[in-house]
Amino acid sequence: MNNLTLPALVSLLFFPGGLFLLAGGLVYEYIDRKLVARFQNRIGPRWFQPLADVIKLLAKEEIVPNGVHKGLFIALPVIGLASTLTAALYVPMVGFAPAFSFRGDLIVVLYLLSVMTLCLGLAGANTADRFSLVGATRTLTQLFSYEAPFLLALLGPAIVARTWQIGEINLYAQNNLWFVVMQPIGFLVALVGLMGKLELPPFDAPEAETEIVAGPLTEYSGRGLALFRIGKNVELVIGLTLVAAFYLGGIANPLDFLWKTLVLLLVTAALQSLFARLRIDQTVGLWWRAGALLALLQLVAIIVGQMIRPLIFGG
Amino acid sequence: MEMKLDPPWQRALEQIKTWARVNSPWVIHYNSGSCNGCDIEILATLTPRYDLERFGIKLQGSPRHADVLICTGPVSLQSRDRLLRIYEQMPEPKFVVAVGSCGISGGAFQGCYNVVGSIGDVIPVDAYVPGCPPRPEAIIHGVVALLQSLQKKDAAPQSVEE
Numbered sequence: 001m002n003n004l005t006l007p008a009l010v011s012l013l014f015f016p017g018g019l020f021l022l023a024g025g026l027v028y029e030y031i032d033r034k035l036v037a038r039f040q041n042r043i044g045p046r047w048f049q050p051l052a053d054v055i056k057l058l059a060k061e062e063i064v065p066n067g068v069h070k071g072l073f074i075a076l077p078v079i080g081l082a083s084t085l086t087a088a089l090y091v092p093m094v095g096f097a098p099a100f101s102f103r104g105d106l107i108v109v110l111y112l113l114s115v116m117t118l119c120l121g122l123a124g125a126n127t128a129d130r131f132s133l134v135g136a137t138r139t140l141t142q143l144f145s146y147e148a149p150f151l152l153a154l155l156g157p158a159i160v161a162r163t164w165q166i167g168e169i170n171l172y173a174q175n176n177l178w179f180v181v182m183q184p185i186g187f188l189v190a191l192v193g194l195m196g197k198l199e200l201p202p203f204d205a206p207e208a209e210t211e212i213v214a215g216p217l218t219e220y221s222g223r224g225l226a227l228f229r230i231g232k233n234v235e236l237v238i239g240l241t242l243v244a245a246f247y248l249g250g251i252a253n254p255l256d257f258l259w260k261t262l263v264l265l266l267v268t269a270a271l272q273s274l275f276a277r278l279r280i281d282q283t284v285g286l287w288w289r290a291g292a293l294l295a296l297l298q299l300v301a302i303i304v305g306q307m308i309r310p311l312i313f314g315g
Numbered sequence: 316m317e318m319k320l321d322p323p324w325q326r327a328l329e330q331i332k333t334w335a336r337v338n339s340p341w342v343i344h345y346n347s348g349s350c351n352g353c354d355i356e357i358l359a360t361l362t363p364r365y366d367l368e369r370f371g372i373k374l375q376g377s378p379r380h381a382d383v384l385i386c387t388g389p390v391s392l393q394s395r396d397r398l399l400r401i402y403e404q405m406p407e408p409k410f411v412v413a414v415g416s417c418g419i420s421g422g423a424f425q426g427c428y429n430v431v432g433s434i435g436d437v438i439p440v441d442a443y444v445p446g447c448p449p450r451p452e453a454i455i456h457g458v459v460a461l462l463q464s465l466q467k468k469d470a471a472p473q474s475v476e477e
Binding site: 218 | 380
Protein backbone atom coordinates (compact mmCIF):
# COMPACT_ATOMS: atom_id res chain seq x y z
CA MET A 1 0.00 0.00 0.00
CA ASN A 2 2.70 2.46 -0.93
CA ASN A 3 1.65 5.99 -1.85
CA LEU A 4 2.58 7.56 -5.19
CA THR A 5 5.24 10.27 -5.49
CA LEU A 6 5.46 13.40 -7.66
CA PRO A 7 8.35 15.49 -9.08
CA ALA A 8 9.33 18.40 -6.80
CA LEU A 9 8.45 21.37 -9.01
CA VAL A 10 5.01 20.01 -9.83
CA SER A 11 4.36 19.40 -6.17
CA LEU A 12 5.41 22.94 -5.27
CA LEU A 13 3.43 24.83 -7.90
CA PHE A 14 0.50 22.68 -8.90
CA PHE A 15 -0.40 19.55 -7.19
CA PRO A 16 -0.37 19.31 -3.46
CA GLY A 17 1.28 22.68 -3.02
CA GLY A 18 -0.03 25.55 -5.09
CA LEU A 19 -3.02 25.85 -7.39
CA PHE A 20 -4.64 22.59 -6.42
CA LEU A 21 -4.67 23.48 -2.76
CA LEU A 22 -6.15 26.92 -3.44
CA ALA A 23 -8.94 25.34 -5.49
CA GLY A 24 -9.40 22.58 -2.92
CA GLY A 25 -9.69 25.16 -0.17
CA LEU A 26 -12.48 26.93 -2.04
CA VAL A 27 -14.32 23.65 -2.64
CA TYR A 28 -14.09 22.69 1.03
CA GLU A 29 -15.27 26.14 2.11
CA TYR A 30 -18.26 25.74 -0.18
CA ILE A 31 -19.08 22.29 1.21
CA ASP A 32 -18.75 23.58 4.77
CA ARG A 33 -21.00 26.58 4.13
CA LYS A 34 -23.54 24.50 2.26
CA LEU A 35 -23.67 21.88 5.03
CA VAL A 36 -24.12 24.52 7.74
CA ALA A 37 -26.85 26.15 5.63
CA ARG A 38 -28.67 22.85 5.22
CA PHE A 39 -28.38 22.17 8.97
CA GLN A 40 -29.99 25.57 9.54
CA ASN A 41 -32.81 24.70 7.13
CA ARG A 42 -31.55 27.16 4.51
CA ILE A 43 -30.75 26.58 0.86
CA GLY A 44 -27.23 27.89 1.14
CA PRO A 45 -24.72 29.39 -1.27
CA ARG A 46 -24.24 28.43 -4.90
CA TRP A 47 -21.27 26.24 -5.84
CA PHE A 48 -19.10 29.09 -7.14
CA GLN A 49 -19.73 31.32 -4.13
CA PRO A 50 -16.25 31.13 -2.48
CA LEU A 51 -14.61 31.74 -5.88
CA ALA A 52 -16.77 34.82 -6.52
CA ASP A 53 -15.99 36.10 -3.02
CA VAL A 54 -12.26 35.75 -3.50
CA ILE A 55 -12.17 37.31 -6.99
CA LYS A 56 -14.31 40.20 -5.82
CA LEU A 57 -12.05 40.83 -2.82
CA LEU A 58 -8.92 40.65 -4.98
CA ALA A 59 -10.41 43.18 -7.41
CA LYS A 60 -11.36 45.59 -4.64
CA GLU A 61 -9.47 48.62 -3.39
CA GLU A 62 -7.11 47.86 -0.53
CA ILE A 63 -7.13 50.57 2.11
CA VAL A 64 -4.04 50.88 4.30
CA PRO A 65 -5.35 52.73 7.36
CA ASN A 66 -3.44 55.38 9.29
CA GLY A 67 -1.33 54.28 12.23
CA VAL A 68 -0.28 50.87 10.90
CA HIS A 69 3.14 49.60 9.93
CA LYS A 70 2.63 49.50 6.18
CA GLY A 71 5.16 46.77 5.41
CA LEU A 72 3.73 44.44 8.05
CA PHE A 73 0.17 45.22 6.98
CA ILE A 74 0.94 44.11 3.43
CA ALA A 75 3.32 41.24 4.24
CA LEU A 76 1.35 39.43 6.98
CA PRO A 77 -1.37 37.92 4.75
CA VAL A 78 1.29 36.70 2.33
CA ILE A 79 3.37 35.11 5.09
CA GLY A 80 0.28 33.46 6.58
CA LEU A 81 -0.82 31.98 3.25
CA ALA A 82 2.73 30.93 2.34
CA SER A 83 3.21 29.07 5.63
CA THR A 84 -0.03 27.11 5.24
CA LEU A 85 0.84 26.26 1.63
CA THR A 86 4.25 25.06 2.80
CA ALA A 87 2.65 22.89 5.44
CA ALA A 88 0.72 21.10 2.69
CA LEU A 89 3.97 19.72 1.25
CA TYR A 90 4.50 17.52 4.31
CA VAL A 91 1.06 15.93 4.56
CA PRO A 92 -0.26 13.05 2.41
CA MET A 93 -2.54 15.30 0.36
CA VAL A 94 -5.12 13.37 -1.73
CA GLY A 95 -3.45 10.07 -0.94
CA PHE A 96 -0.11 10.85 -2.57
CA ALA A 97 3.02 10.50 -0.49
CA PRO A 98 4.07 13.80 1.11
CA ALA A 99 6.12 15.84 -1.40
CA PHE A 100 8.84 16.40 1.18
CA SER A 101 9.50 14.42 4.28
CA PHE A 102 12.08 14.20 7.03
CA ARG A 103 12.26 12.98 10.60
CA GLY A 104 10.16 15.22 12.80
CA ASP A 105 8.16 16.94 10.07
CA LEU A 106 5.03 16.57 12.23
CA ILE A 107 6.34 19.29 14.54
CA VAL A 108 7.22 21.54 11.58
CA VAL A 109 3.74 21.20 10.10
CA LEU A 110 2.08 22.03 13.41
CA TYR A 111 4.20 25.16 13.77
CA LEU A 112 3.65 26.19 10.14
CA LEU A 113 -0.08 25.94 10.76
CA SER A 114 0.34 28.08 13.89
CA VAL A 115 2.20 30.75 11.89
CA MET A 116 -1.09 31.45 10.14
CA THR A 117 -2.81 32.17 13.47
CA LEU A 118 0.19 34.18 14.61
CA CYS A 119 0.00 36.30 11.44
CA LEU A 120 -3.69 36.87 12.15
CA GLY A 121 -2.89 37.99 15.68
CA LEU A 122 -0.08 40.28 14.53
CA ALA A 123 -2.30 41.71 11.79
CA GLY A 124 -4.84 42.64 14.45
CA ALA A 125 -2.25 44.07 16.82
CA ASN A 126 -0.68 46.06 13.98
CA THR A 127 -3.69 48.32 13.46
CA ALA A 128 -4.73 51.15 15.75
CA ASP A 129 -8.33 50.00 15.75
CA ARG A 130 -9.70 48.81 19.11
CA PHE A 131 -11.75 45.96 17.65
CA SER A 132 -8.68 44.59 15.89
CA LEU A 133 -6.72 44.79 19.13
CA VAL A 134 -9.36 42.92 21.12
CA GLY A 135 -9.58 40.38 18.31
CA ALA A 136 -5.81 39.97 18.24
CA THR A 137 -5.67 39.39 22.00
CA ARG A 138 -8.39 36.78 21.73
CA THR A 139 -6.76 35.08 18.74
CA LEU A 140 -3.45 34.72 20.56
CA THR A 141 -5.14 33.66 23.82
CA GLN A 142 -6.99 30.97 21.91
CA LEU A 143 -3.77 29.92 20.18
CA PHE A 144 -2.18 29.27 23.55
CA SER A 145 -5.19 27.34 24.80
CA TYR A 146 -5.78 24.85 21.97
CA GLU A 147 -2.20 24.42 20.82
CA ALA A 148 -1.03 22.12 23.64
CA PRO A 149 -4.04 19.75 23.63
CA PHE A 150 -4.02 19.59 19.81
CA LEU A 151 -0.32 18.75 19.80
CA LEU A 152 -0.80 16.11 22.53
CA ALA A 153 -3.68 14.61 20.58
CA LEU A 154 -1.55 14.26 17.44
CA LEU A 155 1.33 12.88 19.48
CA GLY A 156 -0.69 9.79 20.47
CA PRO A 157 -0.54 8.12 17.05
CA ALA A 158 3.06 9.29 16.64
CA ILE A 159 4.12 7.54 19.85
CA VAL A 160 2.34 4.32 18.93
CA ALA A 161 3.82 4.38 15.41
CA ARG A 162 7.23 5.21 16.94
CA THR A 163 7.96 7.91 14.39
CA TRP A 164 7.54 11.69 14.05
CA GLN A 165 7.25 11.52 10.29
CA ILE A 166 3.75 12.17 8.95
CA GLY A 167 4.17 9.88 5.95
CA GLU A 168 5.20 6.95 8.14
CA ILE A 169 2.42 7.53 10.65
CA ASN A 170 0.07 7.52 7.68
CA LEU A 171 1.50 4.17 6.52
CA TYR A 172 1.28 2.74 10.04
CA ALA A 173 -2.35 3.88 10.32
CA GLN A 174 -3.21 2.17 7.01
CA ASN A 175 -1.84 -1.17 8.15
CA ASN A 176 -3.24 -1.26 11.67
CA LEU A 177 -6.48 -0.86 13.57
CA TRP A 178 -7.86 2.69 13.15
CA PHE A 179 -6.56 5.04 15.79
CA VAL A 180 -10.06 6.41 16.33
CA VAL A 181 -10.90 3.02 17.90
CA MET A 182 -7.62 2.71 19.77
CA GLN A 183 -7.53 6.33 21.00
CA PRO A 184 -11.06 7.75 20.94
CA ILE A 185 -10.23 10.55 23.40
CA GLY A 186 -7.32 11.69 21.28
CA PHE A 187 -9.52 11.78 18.19
CA LEU A 188 -12.10 13.92 19.96
CA VAL A 189 -9.47 16.35 21.22
CA ALA A 190 -7.82 16.53 17.78
CA LEU A 191 -11.11 17.21 15.98
CA VAL A 192 -12.27 19.88 18.42
CA GLY A 193 -8.74 21.29 18.48
CA LEU A 194 -8.91 21.63 14.71
CA MET A 195 -12.13 23.61 15.05
CA GLY A 196 -10.41 25.87 17.57
CA LYS A 197 -7.47 26.29 15.22
CA LEU A 198 -9.75 27.33 12.38
CA GLU A 199 -11.87 29.57 14.66
CA LEU A 200 -15.05 27.77 13.60
CA PRO A 201 -18.28 28.68 15.42
CA PRO A 202 -18.15 27.39 18.97
CA PHE A 203 -14.63 28.84 19.13
CA ASP A 204 -15.11 31.95 17.01
CA ALA A 205 -14.80 34.44 19.87
CA PRO A 206 -11.72 36.02 18.16
CA GLU A 207 -13.85 37.17 15.25
CA ALA A 208 -17.19 37.48 17.00
CA GLU A 209 -19.05 39.77 14.60
CA THR A 210 -21.72 40.63 17.18
CA GLU A 211 -19.17 42.03 19.62
CA ILE A 212 -15.95 43.09 17.93
CA VAL A 213 -16.96 43.68 14.30
CA ALA A 214 -14.62 41.23 12.56
CA GLY A 215 -11.82 40.68 15.05
CA PRO A 216 -8.25 41.07 13.83
CA LEU A 217 -9.35 41.46 10.22
CA THR A 218 -11.56 44.51 10.87
CA GLU A 219 -9.21 46.90 9.06
CA TYR A 220 -8.35 44.56 6.20
CA SER A 221 -10.05 45.08 2.88
CA GLY A 222 -9.56 43.68 -0.59
CA ARG A 223 -6.37 41.73 -1.17
CA GLY A 224 -5.31 41.18 2.47
CA LEU A 225 -8.73 39.91 3.45
CA ALA A 226 -8.84 37.61 0.42
CA LEU A 227 -5.42 36.13 1.21
CA PHE A 228 -6.36 35.51 4.85
CA ARG A 229 -9.59 33.83 3.74
CA ILE A 230 -7.72 31.58 1.29
CA GLY A 231 -5.20 30.79 4.03
CA LYS A 232 -8.00 29.73 6.38
CA ASN A 233 -9.50 27.49 3.69
CA VAL A 234 -6.17 25.85 2.93
CA GLU A 235 -5.62 25.33 6.66
CA LEU A 236 -9.03 23.64 6.81
CA VAL A 237 -8.05 21.16 4.10
CA ILE A 238 -4.66 20.43 5.68
CA GLY A 239 -6.15 20.04 9.15
CA LEU A 240 -8.81 17.62 7.93
CA THR A 241 -6.15 15.65 6.03
CA LEU A 242 -3.94 15.44 9.11
CA VAL A 243 -6.71 14.23 11.40
CA ALA A 244 -7.96 11.75 8.76
CA ALA A 245 -4.44 10.44 8.13
CA PHE A 246 -3.75 9.99 11.83
CA TYR A 247 -7.05 8.79 13.24
CA LEU A 248 -9.20 7.44 10.40
CA GLY A 249 -6.90 4.67 9.24
CA GLY A 250 -4.62 6.71 7.02
CA ILE A 251 -5.07 8.02 3.50
CA ALA A 252 -4.04 5.45 0.89
CA ASN A 253 -5.62 6.84 -2.31
CA PRO A 254 -7.67 9.83 -3.55
CA LEU A 255 -10.97 8.10 -2.85
CA ASP A 256 -9.86 7.42 0.71
CA PHE A 257 -8.91 11.07 1.07
CA LEU A 258 -12.23 12.28 -0.26
CA TRP A 259 -14.57 10.24 1.86
CA LYS A 260 -12.57 10.49 5.07
CA THR A 261 -12.11 14.26 4.95
CA LEU A 262 -15.73 14.76 3.89
CA VAL A 263 -16.97 12.69 6.84
CA LEU A 264 -14.82 14.83 9.14
CA LEU A 265 -16.15 17.98 7.48
CA LEU A 266 -19.72 16.74 8.00
CA VAL A 267 -19.01 16.22 11.71
CA THR A 268 -17.38 19.65 12.13
CA ALA A 269 -20.25 21.31 10.23
CA ALA A 270 -22.75 19.60 12.54
CA LEU A 271 -20.80 20.75 15.60
CA GLN A 272 -20.65 24.28 14.17
CA SER A 273 -24.40 24.50 13.81
CA LEU A 274 -25.11 22.74 17.13
CA PHE A 275 -23.17 24.97 19.49
CA ALA A 276 -23.37 28.66 20.27
CA ARG A 277 -20.23 30.73 20.61
CA LEU A 278 -18.17 30.28 23.77
CA ARG A 279 -16.79 33.29 25.59
CA ILE A 280 -13.02 33.51 25.37
CA ASP A 281 -12.57 32.56 29.05
CA GLN A 282 -14.87 29.57 28.53
CA THR A 283 -12.79 28.52 25.52
CA VAL A 284 -9.57 28.71 27.50
CA GLY A 285 -11.19 26.92 30.45
CA LEU A 286 -12.55 24.17 28.23
CA TRP A 287 -9.15 23.55 26.66
CA TRP A 288 -7.02 23.63 29.75
CA ARG A 289 -9.47 21.99 32.19
CA ALA A 290 -10.94 19.38 29.86
CA GLY A 291 -8.95 19.21 26.61
CA ALA A 292 -5.42 19.17 27.97
CA LEU A 293 -6.31 16.81 30.83
CA LEU A 294 -8.06 14.35 28.50
CA ALA A 295 -5.18 14.45 26.04
CA LEU A 296 -2.71 13.86 28.87
CA LEU A 297 -4.83 10.96 30.15
CA GLN A 298 -4.75 9.47 26.64
CA LEU A 299 -0.99 9.90 26.50
CA VAL A 300 -0.52 8.21 29.88
CA ALA A 301 -2.79 5.37 28.76
CA ILE A 302 -0.70 4.89 25.61
CA ILE A 303 2.59 4.90 27.49
CA VAL A 304 1.33 2.50 30.17
CA GLY A 305 -0.16 0.30 27.46
CA GLN A 306 3.17 0.18 25.64
CA MET A 307 4.95 -0.75 28.86
CA ILE A 308 2.46 -3.49 29.73
CA ARG A 309 2.21 -4.95 26.25
CA PRO A 310 5.59 -6.77 26.23
CA LEU A 311 4.77 -8.23 29.65
CA ILE A 312 1.48 -9.72 28.41
CA PHE A 313 2.34 -10.72 24.87
CA GLY A 314 5.96 -11.40 25.65
CA GLY A 315 7.04 -9.11 22.76
CA MET B 316 -1.25 50.81 -9.84
CA GLU B 317 -3.62 49.80 -12.66
CA MET B 318 -2.18 47.29 -15.06
CA LYS B 319 -3.43 47.57 -18.64
CA LEU B 320 -3.64 44.47 -20.83
CA ASP B 321 -4.49 44.09 -24.48
CA PRO B 322 -8.13 45.13 -25.16
CA PRO B 323 -9.68 41.63 -25.47
CA TRP B 324 -7.93 40.42 -22.31
CA GLN B 325 -8.76 43.62 -20.48
CA ARG B 326 -12.42 43.21 -21.45
CA ALA B 327 -12.43 39.60 -20.27
CA LEU B 328 -10.85 40.67 -16.98
CA GLU B 329 -13.49 43.36 -16.52
CA GLN B 330 -16.20 40.81 -17.22
CA ILE B 331 -14.78 38.44 -14.61
CA LYS B 332 -14.59 41.28 -12.08
CA THR B 333 -18.17 42.31 -12.75
CA TRP B 334 -19.30 38.71 -12.49
CA ALA B 335 -17.62 38.36 -9.11
CA ARG B 336 -19.05 41.68 -7.88
CA VAL B 337 -22.56 40.79 -8.93
CA ASN B 338 -22.38 37.38 -7.32
CA SER B 339 -20.82 38.33 -4.04
CA PRO B 340 -22.29 41.54 -2.61
CA TRP B 341 -21.46 41.83 1.07
CA VAL B 342 -23.67 44.33 2.82
CA ILE B 343 -23.39 46.50 5.87
CA HIS B 344 -26.45 47.95 7.50
CA TYR B 345 -26.65 51.41 9.03
CA ASN B 346 -29.57 53.19 10.64
CA SER B 347 -29.11 56.92 10.19
CA GLY B 348 -32.11 57.94 12.28
CA SER B 349 -34.92 55.67 11.24
CA CYS B 350 -37.84 54.63 13.48
CA ASN B 351 -36.47 51.02 13.38
CA GLY B 352 -39.33 49.76 11.22
CA CYS B 353 -37.15 49.32 8.13
CA ASP B 354 -34.33 47.83 10.22
CA ILE B 355 -36.63 45.10 11.50
CA GLU B 356 -37.56 44.32 7.90
CA ILE B 357 -33.87 44.21 6.92
CA LEU B 358 -33.15 41.81 9.77
CA ALA B 359 -36.10 39.70 8.63
CA THR B 360 -34.56 39.70 5.15
CA LEU B 361 -31.36 38.26 6.55
CA THR B 362 -33.04 35.39 8.42
CA PRO B 363 -32.98 31.78 7.16
CA ARG B 364 -36.53 32.19 5.81
CA TYR B 365 -35.31 34.43 2.98
CA ASP B 366 -31.73 33.04 3.02
CA LEU B 367 -29.80 35.72 1.21
CA GLU B 368 -26.72 33.49 1.07
CA ARG B 369 -28.40 32.04 -2.03
CA PHE B 370 -27.36 35.21 -3.85
CA GLY B 371 -24.03 35.46 -2.06
CA ILE B 372 -25.28 38.33 0.08
CA LYS B 373 -23.64 38.32 3.50
CA LEU B 374 -24.00 40.78 6.36
CA GLN B 375 -20.61 42.13 7.38
CA GLY B 376 -19.78 43.96 10.57
CA SER B 377 -16.88 45.99 9.21
CA PRO B 378 -17.35 48.67 6.53
CA ARG B 379 -13.93 47.66 5.19
CA HIS B 380 -15.37 44.30 4.11
CA ALA B 381 -18.62 45.56 2.65
CA ASP B 382 -19.63 46.38 -0.92
CA VAL B 383 -23.17 47.61 -0.38
CA LEU B 384 -24.27 50.02 2.33
CA ILE B 385 -27.92 49.43 3.17
CA CYS B 386 -29.11 52.59 4.85
CA THR B 387 -32.44 53.35 6.50
CA GLY B 388 -34.14 56.46 7.73
CA PRO B 389 -33.68 60.19 7.34
CA VAL B 390 -30.24 61.53 8.16
CA SER B 391 -30.27 63.28 11.49
CA LEU B 392 -27.74 65.93 12.49
CA GLN B 393 -26.15 63.48 14.93
CA SER B 394 -25.76 60.64 12.46
CA ARG B 395 -24.67 62.67 9.44
CA ASP B 396 -20.96 62.54 10.27
CA ARG B 397 -21.12 58.85 11.18
CA LEU B 398 -22.85 58.01 7.91
CA LEU B 399 -20.20 59.89 5.95
CA ARG B 400 -17.45 58.18 7.90
CA ILE B 401 -18.86 54.69 7.31
CA TYR B 402 -19.27 55.51 3.62
CA GLU B 403 -15.69 56.72 3.37
CA GLN B 404 -14.34 53.69 5.20
CA MET B 405 -15.75 51.37 2.55
CA PRO B 406 -13.30 50.38 -0.21
CA GLU B 407 -14.15 51.08 -3.85
CA PRO B 408 -16.25 49.97 -5.67
CA LYS B 409 -19.10 50.69 -3.25
CA PHE B 410 -22.84 51.08 -3.60
CA VAL B 411 -25.59 52.50 -1.44
CA VAL B 412 -29.17 51.27 -1.17
CA ALA B 413 -31.62 53.57 0.61
CA VAL B 414 -34.41 51.55 2.20
CA GLY B 415 -37.76 53.08 3.18
CA SER B 416 -39.65 56.26 2.48
CA CYS B 417 -37.63 58.28 4.99
CA GLY B 418 -34.38 57.42 3.27
CA ILE B 419 -35.81 58.62 -0.02
CA SER B 420 -37.30 61.94 1.01
CA GLY B 421 -37.14 62.32 4.76
CA GLY B 422 -40.61 60.82 5.00
CA ALA B 423 -42.49 61.56 8.20
CA PHE B 424 -39.45 63.34 9.57
CA GLN B 425 -39.21 65.82 6.72
CA GLY B 426 -38.58 69.34 7.96
CA CYS B 427 -37.79 68.30 11.52
CA TYR B 428 -35.37 70.61 13.36
CA ASN B 429 -32.87 67.77 13.83
CA VAL B 430 -33.01 66.24 10.35
CA VAL B 431 -30.56 67.08 7.56
CA GLY B 432 -32.65 65.42 4.87
CA SER B 433 -32.70 62.22 2.84
CA ILE B 434 -29.76 59.85 2.45
CA GLY B 435 -29.28 61.12 -1.10
CA ASP B 436 -28.53 64.58 0.32
CA VAL B 437 -25.48 63.26 2.18
CA ILE B 438 -24.02 60.42 0.10
CA PRO B 439 -24.63 59.22 -3.48
CA VAL B 440 -27.37 56.57 -3.55
CA ASP B 441 -27.47 53.85 -6.22
CA ALA B 442 -30.87 52.30 -5.55
CA TYR B 443 -34.00 53.34 -3.67
CA VAL B 444 -36.46 50.87 -2.13
CA PRO B 445 -39.74 52.62 -1.26
CA GLY B 446 -42.17 51.47 1.42
CA CYS B 447 -42.98 52.22 5.01
CA PRO B 448 -41.48 49.79 5.76
CA PRO B 449 -40.69 47.86 2.53
CA ARG B 450 -41.25 44.12 2.65
CA PRO B 451 -38.19 41.80 2.66
CA GLU B 452 -39.03 40.78 -0.91
CA ALA B 453 -38.82 44.44 -1.95
CA ILE B 454 -35.44 44.85 -0.26
CA ILE B 455 -34.11 41.74 -2.02
CA HIS B 456 -35.52 43.06 -5.28
CA GLY B 457 -33.81 46.39 -4.71
CA VAL B 458 -30.40 44.84 -4.16
CA VAL B 459 -30.84 42.46 -7.11
CA ALA B 460 -31.88 45.35 -9.37
CA LEU B 461 -28.78 47.24 -8.29
CA LEU B 462 -26.63 44.25 -9.21
CA GLN B 463 -28.36 43.86 -12.57
CA SER B 464 -27.71 47.51 -13.32
CA LEU B 465 -24.03 46.78 -12.65
CA GLN B 466 -24.11 44.09 -15.32
CA LYS B 467 -25.63 46.50 -17.82
CA LYS B 468 -22.99 49.08 -16.88
CA ASP B 469 -25.86 51.42 -16.20
CA ALA B 470 -24.74 53.35 -13.17
CA ALA B 471 -27.74 55.71 -13.17
CA PRO B 472 -29.80 55.48 -9.98
CA GLN B 473 -33.10 53.75 -10.47
CA SER B 474 -36.18 53.41 -8.38
CA VAL B 475 -37.63 49.99 -7.64
CA GLU B 476 -41.38 49.45 -7.58
CA GLU B 477 -42.62 47.32 -4.73
